[in-house]
Amino acid sequence: MLVLANGAPVVASRILKGHWGEPVDGGRLWSDGRPVLGASKTWRGLVSGSLACALFSLITGLGFVFGLLFGLLGLLGDLVSSFTKRRLGLGSSSRALGLDQIPEAALPMLLAVFWLQVGWWTAFFIVALFTVSNIFISPTLYRLGIRRQPH
Numbered sequence: 001m002l003v004l005a006n007g008a009p010v011v012a013s014r015i016l017k018g019h020w021g022e023p024v025d026g027g028r029l030w031s032d033g034r035p036v037l038g039a040s041k042t043w044r045g046l047v048s049g050s051l052a053c054a055l056f057s058l059i060t061g062l063g064f065v066f067g068l069l070f071g072l073l074g075l076l077g078d079l080v081s082s083f084t085k086r087r088l089g090l091g092s093s094s095r096a097l098g099l100d101q102i103p104e105a106a107l108p109m110l111l112a113v114f115w116l117q118v119g120w121w122t123a124f125f126i127v128a129l130f131t132v133s134n135i136f137i138s139p140t141l142y143r144l145g146i147r148r149q150p151h
Contacts (some may be wrong), residue, residue: 001053001056001057001067001070001071001074001108002074002104002105002108002126002130003130004049004052004053004056004071005049005050005052005053005070005071005074005075005104005108006049006074006078006104007052008045008048008049008051008052008053009042009044009045009046009048009049009075011048012044012045012048012049013042013044013045016044019044020042020043020044020047021042021043021044022042022043022044023035023037023038023039023040023041023042023043024037024041024042024043024046024079025037025038025041027039030086030087032087034086034087034089035086035092036083036086037079037082037083037086038082038086038091038092039092040082040092040093041078041079041082045075046072046075049071049074049075050068050071050072050075051068051071052071053067053068053070053071053074054067054068054071055067057070062116066111066115066116069108069111069115070108070111070112071108073107073108073110073111074104074105074107074108075104076107077102077103077104077105077106077107077108078103078104080103080107081096081099081100081103081104084099085099097135098131100134101130101131101134101135102127102131105126105127105130105131106123106127109123109126109127110123
């Protein structure tokens with residue numbers, strides 16, 4: 001579901017084009033003069049990623065609410081990463097190893113630990129696997145024309 005939460009917004013963007021493409025931060029700037037999150041973090045992405053996880057979770061028997069929360073937490077982790085990257089002066093879609101992957105995997109896995117009683121070591125392994133996979137698979141998805149950035 002971590003991949004689904006991150007992949008659904010990409011698919012939704014291609015399908016819906018400019019619809020629902022308003023930035024979550026409303027285009028606002030932080031006190032440092034930089035965007036709060038950036039234009040690539042949209043309501044379309046937040047809704048599509050969360051709903052995709054909710055529907056998948058419902059179909060697999062984990063329940064709609066679990067999936068919705070899982071997706072929201074994954075995307076919230078992505079927003080935390082974007083906020084942090086903007087504060088560090090990194091542009092939208094810039095690469096920050098670990099920061100790009102860990103928050104968006106760790107937050108939903110915390111939910112899984114408490115909701116599904118997933119063990120801490122299992123959650124840690126999933127976060128690590130997601131991080132390493134994302135680092136190595138993203139360039140391939142870029143070469144295939146699926147991603148807009150190689151990271």
